[in-house]
Amino acid sequence: MTEEITALTGREPPPVRDWISHELDGTVFDPVLTELMHEGPLTRIRLPYGEGWAWLATRYDEVKMITNDPRFGRAEVAARQVTRLAPHFKPRPGSLAFADQPDHNRLRRTVAGAFTVGAMKRLRPHAQEILDALVDEVVQEGPPADLIERVLEPFPISVISEVMGVPAADREQVHAWTRQIICTSGGAEASERAKHGMYGWITETIRARAGSTGEDVLSLLGAAVSRGEISEEEAVGLAGPLQIGGEGVTHNCGQMLFLLLTSPELLERLRARPESWDVALDELLRWIPHRTAVGLARIAREDVELHGLRIRAGDPVYVSYLAANRDPDVFPEPDRLDLDRDPNPHLSFGNGPHYCTGALLARLQIDLLLHTLLERLPRLRLAVPPDRVPWRRQTMIRGPQALPATWD
Template identity: 65%
Template structure:
């Protein structure tokens, strides 16, 4: 639906809508986003931090078009004060999140071997062993237990640290830094300090591995070798590695949302236990349905005038897309508010689309498969919530949505 601006006279701009940072409970769809979707395919928003306003694109077809169009670029964003959700915005130079082709392709190649299908499948058995150890300890200690604290929190952190090459002695610190970066209730000072300390740690590690490349297959070794070979700069390696580490936390919250749904909708859980063949389709449907994040992610900047759905987006304007809204587009997903394990095809964009499609999508999918399998097959059949639904605590002031704790008993 993206057309040249000369195609027809564009319509006037819609009003700017304030989108506050809502602390939502459960898997409730954001009511502000729901209103914006009803108002039109292209609206204007103002988020709690940064300056000015930005366009918001919500239709599935338009979202995929914008993120694949080089006229909408993330590269200028670090130098601007774009309206945003995060209170503390301090992107690192060389970050993959803000790079565009051909630099984006060059940076991504440096870590691609660690996220290939072969590498992820090679890690699966080791990941299953790590998960079994966590579950064995929880079952041994008996009910009640917090699924987040005992399993869903430590498992993805351990897996990404294993893939990253973070020594066991540093993993607890790394987990704390990621927590402070993603869950901003402690304030901008804490978030900023956590970023500085985490990136400082990565800087020292990558420098050491670049000085003595050893051919390791973990991400830090790959980056050290790439720096030593001159494929990427040390600054680019440091900017690249942080978001990869932080991304591991998304599995905790996404899977927390999924298990919450299965605990509160027993018919869904019963079907997955009785029909294991349905599970791959079910995971895609849960990925489509769950609220992955609060509000929106990273902006793009229009590099020239573009018309979208009859609206003129001027060069220099900030543009956000909502993958959450795209996954609820009724033109693509019939009855989108309904969880349908038989939905096929299911072309959800839970991992993004275009050049910035999630680097760790295969890894995240593998971890989610193991965690849901654990929930269905390893926990006692009578496992249930240990508290009333209304007493489950949810993340507050968070960039990523999910339960803070998921207490169960059996």
């Protein structure tokens, strides 16, 4: 790509900004992203890995347009080394994240039944039982306790394993693989070993469930392969990211709890008005900086003009849901956490065809975690000063590494 082919006559394209991921503590919003948001609705960035530069959309309307416009596709990203955050990039065929229509709908349809509203209603009582058992042990042993280690990590592992159909004996190993895959440290060799182990296990499990009538994801995929609706390669590519997605709940909820435990007025407001719980939860989802930098790029399939700039066919394009969630034209006083904000059309689970498959599951788990911990542990508070809480490093999903807490 050259400067000449990216701009309309008479207007220079914005400069390319190097976006090196900072190691941020707490719920601090990325200062580089703040600068990019102020520079305009469309900027250009270069991330630490890959090649070249990419467009970045930061305003709400542009983010929604790009993510729902078939002129921007994901499939070509899998075959190119576009500028990116992740050092180890090797997409597998069949992944929903890199599928365009009509393949995307064909693939998503095979697992949709495991993530419906009805499926979540059926899952909720069992998920509550799993959570109650974990909290019972914490209460019995007494304070202090690391809520990440004791509750926020094991609970989503157990729930996503139930939804996926991972046997209890295999869950710790599967979790170890997913943790290594999303970590940006350890090098390519460690990441590849984890991927090889997890995808090999998924392949064997899907083969063993050919013709299954089970309602878990791996059984649904095994049955779909046996009926010829998708290939085995596609089934494995589908299952992996869904399994890894369970990691997000731990760290998103960890951020929310840290925020509440360091803001007594917010915690009191949440407890005082249980009837507006859902409204408050939407605001927490909007406000927390749930990831580092940006996610996956799209590729322009044809020339597209936005704000007097021409995005050329073949140009990579990123959107920032974090930035869109702070757009002042949509969210008045966007940097203020307002637990009464309503309406709240946040984009924390994405938008368009690639809207998060497990959004209902994630929300269910966060809802149960916050409700149960705040109810079962009276006067819950940090057991250490806020600046002593350790935060995850070299990772794509932000959150506390540990959350030492105490209670009365």
